[in-house]
Each structure stands twice: as structure tokens, then as C-alpha cells.
Amino acid sequence: MSYSTSIRDGPLGILPIDVYEHIMDCVHSSCLEEDEVRTMQMTLYSCALTCRAWHPRSRFLLYQSLMVYSYRVYARNQDAVRRLAHTITLSPFIADLVQHVTVYEVSPSRSGIASTLPLLLVNRLPKLRTMTIQYTCLLVNAAFCHSMASFPALTTVTLSYVMLASVTAFRRLLAALPRLYDLRLDRVAFETRGMWETGALYENQMPRVRWLSIIATQDELPVLPLLARHVERLAISFNVLKGNASLDGLVFDHLTSLTIRSSYGPFVDDVTEFFSRARADMLQTITVTTLEMDMRSIVEDRKLLETFGERCLLEQLAVLRADLRRLESVTVVLVQTQYVDYKEDRVAEILEEWMPAAVKECREALSVLHRRGLLRVAAAAQMGRRQDGALVCVWPEEGAQAVPSYTRQFGVPVLLDAIVNVLEKMPRKT
Structure with missing residues (x-):
């Protein structure tokens, strides 16, 4: 009777547990869409039941990030949340694994999952x-x-x-989070305006937020008077900056990085007024994203270069009028692409083909900043189906022998964050 040794029984089939854990890590990190999340969860469930060696890692990945999606009937949603809370309550070792919670709830109700889940998990995470x-x-x-x-x-x-409901509710939420370090507000709105002008009176009750992002929200969102003093990195939409330009007494004691997501219209007066009224003595880097389009527009739309010179001149005037003595660099992000069907190699090819002419025009339009050695030119693009993948390109100074640098960023769902992360890691001039 012949016997053939299987791969599993032979020495070639024995792999270190680290290899299997790395594969499970890849399964966990390779999806963000709801249907992909469900597939990932079922895969990790199967891994947890495969053998004892796989159980700890798969269980850790299953509960490390909880993503709660709400599309079904309200009663069913609440039942599912209660079962989740019951599991965490009865299993402290599972509660210790939870590090990230995401609630995606398409609901106009203020008594939905987002408002009740923290109550059910109080003191449990x-x-x-x-x-x-x-x-x-x-x-x-x-x-x-x-x-x-x-x-x-x-x-x-x-x-x-x-x-x-109101700015009062917003202030109450911030006051309840004394250890808050990173606050991101994207299209946040209020049902009633309230007394926004009294925001500075509550400054001492606010957390010391270091990273603050306010994107495409209400023009007069009263966050800066509450949190400005401790912010180190600020990303802000131009409309929000414009809405706060008339505020007096804003002091950014620790602000070193400012990112402005601008619109197509002129903004020199509003930016100049903002800096004339606010103090940011420690500011070192300014990043301005000037255009936002899909990848096909880069190839097909040649009108971009016709209006680009005027935009750059306005940005240059705004920076030169401000008294920023510690300023080390001004980065202009010429393209912020949102079209995600291209592969990474194709994205790089398109940028290499289109960007040299735009970079040259940018340097000519921002000639003063360029001569002073302050100007950097960058581009960023999302890649593939992953919503948290980005390719960031930075062009060297004119005359340099080096080619543009390409940096891949993963796990960064906001393209602005990917840009800032890459720029902050670049060596500074001495």
C-alpha cells in the first residue's frame, strides 16, 4: 500500500504563525465598503474557528474596529446594538480589544444608534x-x-x-472629552444658530486639541475661538476660514501647519484679513489645494492652465502680506484627484505627463516664493477601489537632478491628511 505525504503533513507545509497572522491582517485592512466588511468578517470568523493558533489574532481583528451600519428597520437596528452591547458587557476580554468604533447611520432621528450606542457601552471600552x-x-x-x-x-x-441641535450641544460634547487630541468635522450643521459670539468664554473648558480639521461645514462654525490656542495642525476649508476672517483675538500659540482647501474664486483679501487679525507666530508650513477634479480632467481639460496663473498670484499676495516670520515652505497642490478607477502605475504616468508644464507655470506665477526657496509643488491622487489609499507626488526645486518623489499612503481616508503626512516627513531646510 503506497502512501503519499501531503503538503500539510510534510515540512514544506509548516509555516510560522507570523505568516498566517500577516495574511489575516491583510484581509482585515483591505476593505472599507459595507459588502466587503461583511465578507471580511465572515472570513475572520472562519479563521477563528480553524484552530487554536489562529484564534487570538482573528478575534483581535474582529473586535479591534467595530463598524455599525444602519439601513434596516429601526427596531432591528436597536436589537442588533443591544446584542453587541450584551456581548461586550459579558466579555471584558472582548471589550479590551475594541479600539475604533464607526457608526454609519442614514437617519434623521436623534434617537438612533449613534445617540444610544455610547450609553449602552458606558464604562465598557x-x-x-x-x-x-x-x-x-x-x-x-x-x-x-x-x-x-x-x-x-x-x-x-x-x-x-x-x-x-445647537452650538451649546457642541460645546457640551467637547467639554466631555478632556483627552481629545484629534477632532475632524466634515459638513457638520446646527439646527439653530444660538449665541456663537460667546464661544471664547468657554475656552478654558475645552480639550487641548492638537489636530483640527474643519472641511465644507457651516461658514461660521464657532470652533476656532474655542480650540485655537492649542492647535498644532489645522486643515480648513476656505469658506470656513472666510467666515472666521473677521474674528478678533484668535491666538494660535502652537500652530505649525496650516492646510487650506480653497475654491476657484479669489481669496486673497479674506486670507490677508484672517492673518492680520489672528496671531500664528509659530506657523512654519502652509499648504493650499487649488484644484479638485477627477483624473480624466487632467488629461482632457486644458483650460486649467489658463486660469492657474491668476490663482497662484492671489495666493502669493496673501502669503506675502502676512507677517509670518517662521514660515519655511508654501506647498501648492495643483491637483487633488478623486477618480479612483486608475491603477497606481497609470496614475503616476498621467502625473508625469501632465504635471511638468503645470509645475513650471506655478513657479513662474509664484516667482517671489520660488526665488526665496519657500515654494513646493505637489499632487495627490486616490488609487484603486481602496478609499484610504493615496499617491502623493512632490516635485523638487528647479534645477535639481532628482526626479519627483512618489509616496504611497494607506489607512488615510482623507486625501488632505495624506498630503500633510507626506509633507511633514520631508526634511526641512536649515
Whole structure:
């Protein structure tokens, strides 16, 4: 009777557990869409039941990031959330694994999952670091604030397409998060305006936020008077900066990096007024994203270069009029692409073909900054189906022998963050 040794039984079939864990890590990190998340979860469930060696890593990945999507009937959603809370309550070792919670709830109700989930998990998530709430109305009452304050490791909060009752509710939420380090506001709105002018009176009650992002939200969102003093990195839409340009007494004691996502219209007067009224003595880098389009527009639309010179001149005037003595660099992001069907190699080819002419025109339009050695030119593009993948390109100084540098960024869902991350890691001039 013959016997053939299988691969599993032979020495070639024995792989280090690190290899299997790395594969499970790749499965966990390679999807963001809802259908992909469900497939990933089922795969990790199967891994957890395969053998004892695979169980710890697969369980860690299953519960490290909790993503709650709400599309079904409201009663079913609440039942699912209660079952989740029940599991965490009865299993402290699982609660210790949870680090990230995302609630995606397409609902106008202020009594939905986003408003009730923290209450059910109060004092249950000792290692929760980030919370993201999207597409919902949020009820910020005393119970909600108490539950948010019960997460001792919570340092990052993202509100995207969220409606709050008033600015008072917003201030109450911030005051409940004394360890908040990173705050991201994307299209946040209020049902009532309230007394925004009194925001500075509550400054001492606010957390010391270091990274602040305010994108495409209400023009007069009263965040800067509350948090300006401790912010180190600020990303802001031009409309928000314009809405805060008339504020007096803004002091940025620690601001070193400013990113402005601008529009197509002139903005020199508003930027100049903002810097004339605010103090940012430590500011070292300014990044201006001038255009936002899909990848096909780069190839087909030649009108971009016709209007680009005027835009650059306005930006140059705004920077030169401001008294920024520590300024080290001004980066102009010529293209911020949002079309994700191209592969990485094709994205690089398009940028290499189109960008040299745009870079040359940028340097000519911003000649003063270029001669002073302050100007950097960059481009960024999302890649493939991954919504958190980006390719960031930075062009060297004119006359340099080096070719443009290409940096891949993963796990950064906001393209602006990818740009800032790459620029901050580049060596500074001495």
C-alpha cells in the first residue's frame, strides 16, 4: 500500500504563525465598503474557528474596529446594538480589544444608534481610541456626554454629515472629552444658530486639541475661538476660514501647519484679513489645494492652465502680506484627484505627463516664493477601489537632478491628511 505525504503533513507545509497572522491582517485592512466588511468578517470568523493558533489574532481583528451600519428597520437596528452591547458587557476580554468604533447611520432621528450606542457601552471600552459618526442627527444630552467621558483612551472624534441641535450641544460634547487630541468635522450643521459670539468664554473648558480639521461645514462654525490656542495642525476649508476672517483675538500659540482647501474664486483679501487679525507666530508650513477634479480632467481639460496663473498670484499676495516670520515652505497642490478607477502605475504616468508644464507655470506665477526657496509643488491622487489609499507626488526645486518623489499612503481616508503626512516627513531646510 503506497502512501503519499501531503503538503500539510510534510515540512514544506509548516509555516510560522507570523505568516498566517500577516495574511489575516491583510484581509482585515483591505476593505472599507459595507459588502466587503461583511465578507471580511465572515472570513475572520472562519479563521477563528480553524484552530487554536489562529484564534487570538482573528478575534483581535474582529473586535479591534467595530463598524455599525444602519439601513434596516429601526427596531432591528436597536436589537442588533443591544446584542453587541450584551456581548461586550459579558466579555471584558472582548471589550479590551475594541479600539475604533464607526457608526454609519442614514437617519434623521436623534434617537438612533449613534445617540444610544455610547450609553449602552458606558464604562465598557477602556481602550477605545477613535469614534466616527456619519450621516445622522446626534442627540447630545447629559447622558450622552457622560457616556463619552467614560472612555478614558478616546482621543480622536470624527463627525461627518452630522446634524447637532445647537452650538451649546457642541460645546457640551467637547467639554466631555478632556483627552481629545484629534477632532475632524466634515459638513457638520446646527439646527439653530444660538449665541456663537460667546464661544471664547468657554475656552478654558475645552480639550487641548492638537489636530483640527474643519472641511465644507457651516461658514461660521464657532470652533476656532474655542480650540485655537492649542492647535498644532489645522486643515480648513476656505469658506470656513472666510467666515472666521473677521474674528478678533484668535491666538494660535502652537500652530505649525496650516492646510487650506480653497475654491476657484479669489481669496486673497479674506486670507490677508484672517492673518492680520489672528496671531500664528509659530506657523512654519502652509499648504493650499487649488484644484479638485477627477483624473480624466487632467488629461482632457486644458483650460486649467489658463486660469492657474491668476490663482497662484492671489495666493502669493496673501502669503506675502502676512507677517509670518517662521514660515519655511508654501506647498501648492495643483491637483487633488478623486477618480479612483486608475491603477497606481497609470496614475503616476498621467502625473508625469501632465504635471511638468503645470509645475513650471506655478513657479513662474509664484516667482517671489520660488526665488526665496519657500515654494513646493505637489499632487495627490486616490488609487484603486481602496478609499484610504493615496499617491502623493512632490516635485523638487528647479534645477535639481532628482526626479519627483512618489509616496504611497494607506489607512488615510482623507486625501488632505495624506498630503500633510507626506509633507511633514520631508526634511526641512536649515
